[in-house]
Amino acid sequence: MAPPLNPTPARVTAHPAFAVGPVRRETFGTFVEHLGRCVYTGIYEPGHPTADDDGWRGDVLGLTRELGVSTVRYPGGNFVSGYRWEDGIGPKDERPVRLDLAWHSTETNQVGLDDFVQWCGRAGVEPMMAVNLGTRGVQEALDVLEYCNHPGGTALSDLRRRNGAEEPHGISFWCLGNEMDGPWQIGHKTPTEYGRLAAETARAMRMAGGDALRLVACGSSGPTMDTFGEWERAVLMEAYEFVDYISAHQYVENRGSLEDHLAAGHLMDRFIREIVAHVDHVRSVLRSAREVHISFDEWNVWHMSSRRTPVPSGSDWPEAPELTEDLYTVADAVVVGDLLITLLRHTDRVHAASLAQLVNVIAPIMTAPGGPAWKQTIFHPFALTSAHARGEVLQLAVDSPSYTSPQHGLVPALSAVATHDADSGSVTLFAVNRASDTALPLEADVSAFEGKRLVEALVFASDDPLWCATQEDSSSVLPGPLEGAVLEDGRLTAVLPPVSWAMLRLG
Template sequence: MHNASVTVNPAFVVGPVRPRTFGSFVEHLGRCVYEGIYEPGHPTADADGFRGDVAELTRELGTTTVRYPGGNFVSGYKWEDGIGPKEDRPARLDLAWHSTDPNTVGVDEFMLWCQKVGVEPMMAVNLGTRGVAEALDILEYCNIPGGTAWSEQRKANGAEDPYRVQMWCLGNEMDGPWQTGHKTAEEYARLATESARAMRQMQPGLELVVCGSSSSDMDTFGTWEYTVLSEAYEHVDYVSAHEYYYEDGGDLASFLGSAVKMDRFIKSVVAVADAVRAAGKHDKRINISFDEWNVWYQQATPSKPPTGDDWPVAPALLEDVYTVADAVVVGDLLITLLRNTDRVHAASLAQLVNVIAPIMTETGGRAWKQTIFHPFALTANNARGDVLQVAVDAPTIATERHGEIPALSAVATHDPATGDVVVFAANRSTSDAVALDIDLSAFAGLEIVEALTYGNDDPYWTATADDSTSVLPAHNTTAVLADGRVTAELPATSWTMVRLGTTA
């Protein structure tokens, strides 16, 4: 058994817990939209065709924002096809995922769904096959109260009040050769800057996200961000970060260290953004919207799109089945996002339902929680107030991909209004438990409200429609508070939340 300690003090604040950290992502990809959030005729569907079981699980997940409509899909999307009478909407080929989109769900349906579920919409504009004029058109449709062609069209389509979308992504992964309308850094920088400038002329207070590189493994990473931000810096607020994490060749030890790679990635993006800030003598800071992240088995069969003359509607794509180990990694990635809350101001788990998702559905049937649902929901629903920088003393473990990494990862949040303290921790060891000692002596009058651990003797256990409850977060009966210290045993390959409240 490893011994590890965590020291928590309310004086060491990284920044606020940002609600947008717990965002998600809905793309017209596979069964995410059709048979995911939307399935008329389903036993739980409401009058507008939205699945009630998925809406309920979305609320339980703690989702705050949802990025839409892509993703790769957006780079060939004509948003006008998805408004007006459904019987008049054209079906279009989606080149990104070799599918057909019937446009039954579009801007108005998505905004209605957001209102019903209680999430903030985060819209992406097409800067692949389109440009400044089309970005202005969709902004006018969504946000202008009335009196113009597109705002009056929205009202005629049944939405009297504007949607007032605050956060907009200027395209998606434009350095990726797979992207429809793929561009060089210089080409994209000019287009994004002019789009941002024009959108701010219409609504100065928008929050705009410029595309960073598609991942830290891209040859363009770093130089892309520098070139784009050098052009766009004063016109945008965030740079996007996208990264997925893979278990290659059964290397569980390296996989459990995925958050180390995420942390390095974040710090690299921050370094480039701050270098542009210094070189350009800018006053403001550009922060990160980590608007695509998750575990993804990219080479698995469900990730293979159709080919040839087969252009189906809503094919089963990217329907990864997640393990307990995957959930531990997702929990640890959330720990890392929180630890970087000073610069990561928004994040989107990709995606919400069916497509590399915490929620799965059967067509016409059941919906259930995947393993990764649990650490996300517990973190989203319990992290409040300030994120605290904690001191972690833990042994290291050897990994092939990341070198020596700490066996324990941890972060804490503190709500000054209530006094509540929550500690989140991941044991990355594949073989050894951790005897954890948490020093909370800087706080007075705390008691353990809840201590939950997610893990299993079989780290490869998966949830199914028939059995999604055999492995759930369980009470950690070893957690004890005495003399301002919590001691607890954390099993190998596990994620834990210890929630403490004040006795007064």
């Protein structure tokens, strides 16, 4: 039986004159951390039937390209705060095996810096490197920068050349540590301690690498942290003039109420606005001419309270254990699509983002050691948005009915964003119906875009919003045609099923 229709339609107006800012390719970044099976049996598995001569899984490379990834943050995450980058370079049979305190695992260092840059080249993505400001500091950041980017003629750049990378890696994107306000972090610091260290590291890296570097200071580890707000203020009071971004991290999960879970984009929207307020307060106090933006370099659905596999402990230090390998539902995919819509809506201030993570660990791609790779549900809205969001992000006028979330009160049922590519003439509307039990009529005024036709209308939804993709069945629920979508006389109409993500393309 068809779900009941919401008696009030959601109305949207789009006009090319009202642009928020450009669609930034950096919004479609992801994250590879030495955590669980993200690296080993994830992107790297020598001997796998699809592996190339360097051990990179070809099936994962293909899916990474299909996902439409732009940047990949590496090597952490919590892992980076105890990491010695020198351990992962040079001949593999000479690399030291270390204890990884962040995830209580054994790190073989068979994949390291040069290897990862090689993988990025084959995947067609840009590396986003993080430096260890937990157990290390300014000198180590300068060393890894020289190793990566200096052409030659110095000890570290020539070491890179001897290790097989004749040309510099040319890495411009650098994260100054990770989640340094978190008590779980190795080298956890107060905001003033970290702010001073970030400022001095950034200042020194600028002296070595110039203004071409894009530097990210650690923001708070999430909106629910007691440190949030004051951390951003204190850190930026020290580092504002030397960094380009402040990081933001936010994970959401279904704690039992689907209505609360579907409000995640609504909460992210508020979080971004609060970060912007803290950043701009510092700018005003400092009377700075610079504008610091947001790198939302960890975001996803993560069911932390129902971990399928615990972090090892005691004398157990396994190599690449199964950790945080969440299985994602259709509802999770709708939430991920909504979070990406929210990031795009704030493209004026969110200049980069990284879905955490890429493979196996809370990831859109899953692998079986020695076996196949497959797509989780969250793969689809990300890949389609990356493929079709082009040109400018438009500021929409939206009038939406609301639904009631037990925890968050009234929440708009519609979440939407549109992009317009003036060169090709394409207009793409991405829309989510957050209502769990009611179909949502959508009426979009696109009369400002003359001469358009409806090229494609897709929806991702299921009668069972808790359906998960598995190795045995990853294709029973896929994006399919949104039946009944019509564009006539500048008016686009459609009906969005409950708990659905949709894409409507005009051309």
